[in-house]
Amino acid sequence: xxxxxxxxxxxxxxxxxxxxxxxxxxxxxxxxxxxxxxxxxxxxxxxxxxxxxxxxxxxxxxxxxxxxxxxxxxxxxx
Amino acid sequence: xxxxxxxxxxxxxxxxxxxxxxxxxxxxxxxxxxxxxxxxxxxxxxxxxxxxxxxxxxxxxxxxxxxxxxxxxxxxxxxxxxxxxxxxxxxxxxxxxxxxxxxxxxxxxxxxxxxxxxxxxxxxxxxxxxxxxxxxxxxxxxxxxxxxxxxxxxxxxxxxxxxxxxxxxxxxxxxxxxxxxxxxxxxxxxxxxxxxxxxxxxxxxxxxxxxxxxxxxxxxxxxxxxxxxxxxxxxxxxxxxxxxxxxxxxxxxxxxxxxxxxxxxxxxxxxxxxxxxxxxxxxxxxxxxxxxxxxxxxxxxxxxxxxxxxxxxxxxxxxxxxxxxxxxxxxxxxxxxxxxxxxxxxxxxxxxxxxxxxxxxxxxxxxxxxxxxxxxxxxxxxxxxxxxxxxxxxxxxxxxxxxxxxxxxxxxxxx
Numbered sequence: 326x327x328x329x330x331x332x333x334x335x336x337x338x339x340x341x342x343x344x345x346x347x348x349x350x351x352x353x354x355x356x357x358x359x360x361x362x363x364x365x366x367x368x369x370x371x372x373x374x375x376x377x378x379x380x381x382x383x384x385x386x387x388x389x390x391x392x393x394x395x396x397x398x399x400x401x402x403x
Numbered sequence: 404x405x406x407x408x409x410x411x412x413x414x415x416x417x418x419x420x421x422x423x424x425x426x427x428x429x430x431x432x433x434x435x436x437x438x439x440x441x442x443x444x445x446x447x448x449x450x451x452x453x454x455x456x457x458x459x460x461x462x463x464x465x466x467x468x469x470x471x472x473x474x475x476x477x478x479x480x481x482x483x484x485x486x487x488x489x490x491x492x493x494x495x496x497x498x499x500x501x502x503x504x505x506x507x508x509x510x511x512x513x514x515x516x517x518x519x520x521x522x523x524x525x526x527x528x529x530x531x532x533x534x535x536x537x538x539x540x541x542x543x544x545x546x547x548x549x550x551x552x553x554x555x556x557x558x559x560x561x562x563x564x565x566x567x568x569x570x571x572x573x574x575x576x577x578x579x580x581x582x583x584x585x586x587x588x589x590x591x592x593x594x595x596x597x598x599x600x601x602x603x604x605x606x607x608x609x610x611x612x613x614x615x616x617x618x619x620x621x622x623x624x625x626x627x628x629x630x631x632x633x634x635x636x637x638x639x640x641x642x643x644x645x646x647x648x649x650x651x652x653x654x655x656x657x658x659x660x661x662x663x664x665x666x667x668x669x670x671x672x673x674x675x676x677x678x679x680x681x682x683x684x685x686x687x688x689x690x691x692x693x694x695x696x697x698x699x700x701x702x703x704x705x706x707x708x709x710x711x712x713x714x715x716x717x718x719x720x721x722x723x724x725x726x727x728x729x730x731x732x733x734x735x736x737x738x739x740x741x742x743x744x745x746x747x748x749x750x751x752x753x754x755x756x757x758x759x760x761x762x763x764x765x766x767x768x769x770x771x772x773x774x775x776x777x778x779x780x781x782x783x784x785x786x787x788x789x790x791x792x793x794x795x796x797x798x799x800x801x802x803x804x805x806x807x808x809x810x811x812x813x814x815x816x817x818x
Contacts, residue, residue: 365688398570
């Protein structure tokens with residue numbers, strides 16, 4: 326199976342939704358064995374992606390000024 | 404003529420009054436008189452003006468919005484519902500909010516705006532937008548120096564650090580606050596449209612007095628919230644009082660901390676859900692593999708019954724059968740042949756020279772020339788002959804040859 330590079334750029338929510346879709350597709354059955362394996366592999370990769378997103382998560386805070394400029398928040402803390 | 408019981412009539416009056424929309428939700432301006440506080444904690448008083456008077460009761464459990472200490476002669480605004488007290492036979496106001504006249508004016512303005520915007524559909528439940536379950540970008544409008552921002556960020560960091568927060572600083576109280584909040588909403592909306600989508604916007608204020616809520620009862624701000632392309636959560640920091648902003652927001656949180664909890668999932672739940680999805684994924688795959696294997700087994704069994712090899716096997720078995728049958732046949736035939744041979748031997752026996760010898764014939768061998776003597780020409784006088792008879796042989800010497808004593812039968816006669 327080819328690595329899908331676009332997978333890595335998914336947000337957690339997108340990856341989570343795709344994972345749910347893959348699980349449902351597999352649970353509903355009716356797929357060919359090949360397609361099932363594809364869905365399974367996709368699901369595992371998405372689960373791994375979600376897991377690493379959760380593990381690596383560090384909240385980012387930035388500030389939007391009235392002129393539309395975006396600054397890191399920490400620099401502006403009093 | 405129909406006669407009613409008293410209870411039927413009082414019940415009827417009560418139903419009439421409680422079915423009236425105006426009486427069910429009403430603000431009344433009047434002067435307090437006959438004020439008493441019962442030992443139960445309920446408050447009893449009468450509201451009056453130059454025209455009339457109305458008995459009022461404020462139950463112990465409805466006194467959260469008692470905005471003034473009641474005393475006789477005080478001019479107040481009272482909110483509640485007017486109904487009929489059957490046991491006492493009186494019509495009275497069941498109060499749930501009391502405001503002194505001055506602040507009461509603000510409440511009247513608030514109510515007027517609330518009714519107006521509600522009529523326009525700004526609070527309609529069907530226009531409340533759902534919030535994404537897993538937000539990735541949250542816009543936060545609040546004072547950059549207040550407690551609200553720290554409360555909010557701390558809780559978001561703890562619950563769902565995947566999220567990014569974009570703070571649009573704004574004062575949240577004072578004269579200029581409404582316009583600042585509106586401007587912050589607009590710059591976040593612009594950012595949402597031109598840069599990156601924002602999942603939701605939280606307007607937070609970390610507590611304060613009731614008077615300071617004016618910012619959030621501003622009509623312009625209400626309309627800006629309504630117009631926001633991004634769902635808005637109000638977190639005005641006042642547990643009990645609803646502001647106009649609360650009504651128009653897609654979701655109302657009582658405090659900034661509560662807002663942080665409401666707009667983010669808990670990372671622990673996320674991990675549990677991930678584990679559950681992994682389990683389901685694996686289970687579904689294993690089930691499919693099992694089913695495939697079973698169906699493969701069935702197919703193979705079916706194929707083996709019909710495969711060339713199976714046909715070959717079948718032929719091989721047929722050949723074996725034939726061979727077995729052939730063996731059987733052959734042994735029959737061998738038996739027959741054996742029988743035939745036996746008969747032949749018997750017949751051959753009849754032709755044996757020894758049998759002939761028994762009958763008195765003899766066999767003559769020419770020992771000088773070799774070979775059986777079949778003709779007089781095969782013997783010369785002087786040849787040594789061996790004459791075989793049934794019980795032995797006689798050595799002899801040929802003396803002379805002559806004509807046959809017994810005439811040879813013709814070929815025809817032998818056939």
